[in-house]
Amino acid sequence: MQTAIEHFPVLIVAISLFSAITILVAGWINKKTPPFISIATILAQFVASILILNHVLTKGPIHYWLGGWKPPWGIEYVVDVLNAYVLVILLFLGLACAVYSKRSIEHELPHKIVSFYAIYQLLITGLCGVTVTGDIFNMYVFIEIMSLSAYALIGSRGKIALKASFTYLVLGSIGACFFLLGIGFLYSVTGSLNMHDLSLLLPPLYGNRIVKAAFVLFIVGLSIKMAFFPLHTWLPDAHAFAPSEISAMLSGIIIEVCTYAFIRLAFSVFSVNFIRLLPIFDILCWVAGIAIIMGSILAMTQFNLKRMLAYSSVANMGYIMLAVGLSTSARNYPWCGLTPALMHILNHALMKGCLFLVAGAFIYKADLWDITELRGLGRKMPYTCAAFVIAAISMIGVPPSVGFVSKLYIIFASLEAKKFAFVAILLVSSLLNLIYFWRVIETMYMKGEEGEEHSHASISSKDEIPLSMLIPVLTLASLCIVMGVLWLAGITIPALNKVNAMFGLVVIR
Amino acid sequence: MIEGAESLRPWLAIACPALSAILVLLFSKRPNVREGWTLLATIVQFSIIFSMVPMILEGTVIESYLFTMFPGIHFGFKVDAFGLIFAITSSFLWILVSIYSIGYMRALREHAQTRYYFCFAFAIFGAVGVALSGNLVTMFIFYEILTISTYPLVAHEQTPEALFAGRKYLAYLFTAGSFLLGAVVLTYSLAGTTDFNKGGILTMAFAPRSVLMILFILFLLGFMKAAYMPFHSWLPTAMVAPTPVSALLHAVAVVKAGVFGIVRTVCYIYGIDLMHELGLGIMLASFAAFTMIVASLFAIAQDNLKRRLAYSTISQLSYIVLGVALLSPMGITGAMIHIPFHGFMKITLFLCAGSILVASGKENISEMAGIGRAMPMTMFAFTVGALGMCGTPPIAGFISKWFFSLGAIQSGQIAFLCVILIASLLDVVYFFPIIRTAFFGKMLEIETLSGDREEKVVVLSEKVQTKEGKRPIYLFMVVPLAITAFFSILFCFFPQAFHLYDLAQKAVKDIFGGM
């Protein structure tokens, strides 16, 4: 007998879909309602996802058969610790961005509020769908739903944003098509689309070239979607011109859900044994290392704040993939298996979300895009700039923030795998992060405004962003530190270790 | 017997600066209350730290851990004799520097005072955390907090030079932080733990000699805060900060945290035996000797008073490193007591430099002719500090140099004894001209506004005496430096004041106890 909570995965996706339609209808009647409907929906989804996480941690994975059709004929939704964790992260960030976007969208796109929220809700639908599904073709469909919404949202500001969105569309569709091809290859040799079923059918076929080709297609397709160097070229343009809350969602969640999809495919469909047969993960580690360095170096050369943050995201996807690549070799608790990768998914969402929302605050208040224009903002918008400093310090890796913990875990994992080059790469990248973030912080705080060189006297008028935008920013910034302490205290690690046990990466103690 | 005792006191001790930082932020609009919170926190913190001394002297080690980060690494404090020396130094000097800051900042009508006090409190938070931490990882966390909290202090003036100095500061110290993180992680993977242990923890590790030697170099690179050559250049450049900050950097928090780390690594991570075996003692001593001599030579060439004091600090820090590198009980005792003694003396010198700046606006020694006659109290304190630096009795510096020399003899390294003597001579060479110019220099004649030609000292002394005597705010600056000068003399006769000497002896006995 299924309890109520077992219906939640589907409900989350369904509520979101219906809410999108509701927003369209309600917005036609009254232009003021869409933000509230959206925030209320996402709040409900977030609460449901926490309940799901709790259920999964205590009682075990949730299996839901759509339409009552048993797998492998029907589509199955499987929620285990990995899914539930990513679901909570994505809905939290989605909620923060939704609250933030109310004032921001009223300011930037006043005549498109209804359509913006409708598509935003569709984006959340797509993201939730990717996370909860247990069927790979279903995953493809939801990835496309998510991507299409993203294309539309990125281009919503018009003019050059359209071009950026178009580039993302073409490249993203190529990625999705590779993904589809991979599904086709797997289907042709096994005849099944269910993830669990595939994991049972594939082992005797590991030597088959079709299976290996499918794996490569998956990697390439998802790499385009997650802006993994060198397939990242769409990301800086998309970030530079998208509305800021969409940038926050893009860097914070959309590309991270694609890393989740990769983890799910690599470990649930193709199990650990397959990965150990090929040197794929070693190559992955090295490409990730290059991504980290190149992303950081390219970030240093940017003048536009959001482009700089975009390249920083490229580097961070490198961190996640490096951690994934090391997951089969790292066995010591607590940095064993996938724990560093999953940890960085959360941490990066928090840090990057905060940074992009702050960048949006600068644009909202004063239309400031370039770093050099940010002079003296430390005085005018003290809380926003403080949040930026906290998030930037976290990205650099100063203890006890969240970024430091990620780097520490990945360093330990690479030490255990005896790959010392990555330790050096991580330390060097911390210094590179320092260089380009410190430029921004200095400009914000230290250089006074023109003609106001050294006023010892009063503060120039404080012109802070409205509260509904400030609260998400400050929440994310403070979580950067609080979660850092929690991670260090090891409170949340055992939950992640269950994922490792599930995938056979480590024996649970 | 070393027993571990649980106590909340380490946590209370670091909670004081943290709380005061928050209170400073909250009361930013009411300067007197804000300053009051700072002073209250300084006094409370010092009393808590000082209250831990009796327990430590008996032989108990106060341990208190909050949570476990990794198997074998717990986040928490392990208060032992050596850590307490540094903690006492930092907290006591914080009281004096805070009082001085009030005078300094208000006299100059400085901007961003709230930010100043906030970052100061956090810097002390980091410094005391470093002093009391029980293992390398905890120490690393507080170390980095120290770096980041002192940046806004260095770049306080917000002029291009200040920003440049701040950038250089961060570049050096964050790079050092990366090296330190690498060293800590490598230690953990070799030894399975990072706790500070009297016999050293690396002896248990089965690692080839070359790895241990490379690890030591990584540690050294990680402690660039100790401003040894050739990685010293951030320190003179950072002199562009306000004087209380320079006093903090040079006497209390940052550089002493660096040397503290080196001593901890040598004695508690590597252990004396392992250091002898690997021959690292000689290597470290040579580096220290090089810095001592060359920094003194650089100091002779500087005209800016604060930069000369900066190079003097670089030289004196290497005395401490040399003392440790000699690996003898006397040498290490000297190193441990030179941390507080040098702190007091250097702070005296810097506070005097700051007073001179406030009163007359002068920074360069060549311009300071005759200032001793205008500001007698201040320059007398300066003389006390300078004599102490040279190692002259009856100032505390004599005691520590005595121990260093004995340590060199004890370990049979006569070459380093000569180095110590030469460096002391060089100290005299660059300090003496300052004193001579200040007291006996002939002032240039100037034209006053009324057109009369008067000797500058009369004009100056009028200006200054109206300030020194009449304006009460200047009292805030004169009293602390008088106190530190007094203590510098006191320590010579009673090195067991504040139990500093006893703590040092206890620590050295523990380190060498097993031998």
Place this chain on the structure above:
Amino acid sequence: MMEWLIEEVFAKYNYWISIILMLIGFYAMIAKDNLIKKIIGLNIFQTAIFLFFISLAVVKGGTAPIVSQEMISKGHVYVNPLPHVLILTAIVVAVSTTAVALSLIIRMYEEYGTIQEEEIIEKSREKGMTGV
């Protein structure tokens, strides 16, 4: 030589056609300057993948997967319907993608007056490539 040709090429003609179409579409997406041509290329690429999928579904001697007299008489041998269903879904996705792409192109045309990619980039540089 002949056997290789027959075995590898002619017998697996569906795969070859699929690959060639994919490459044509891919080339069009990358090399063509006109935005509409890029979308056409995308469509060719996607269609090639669909053809590949559907060709997997073929069963020798099977009828259409509809329950009928013919099917029962042939012994219930019918073509695999699952790939057809998958491709229907995928076609819907492709159509949506094309729709979004075309709407973007229309808006770009309104904005810049051209649908050549190079010219759009130049025009945006003239206007100043800030966010607006």
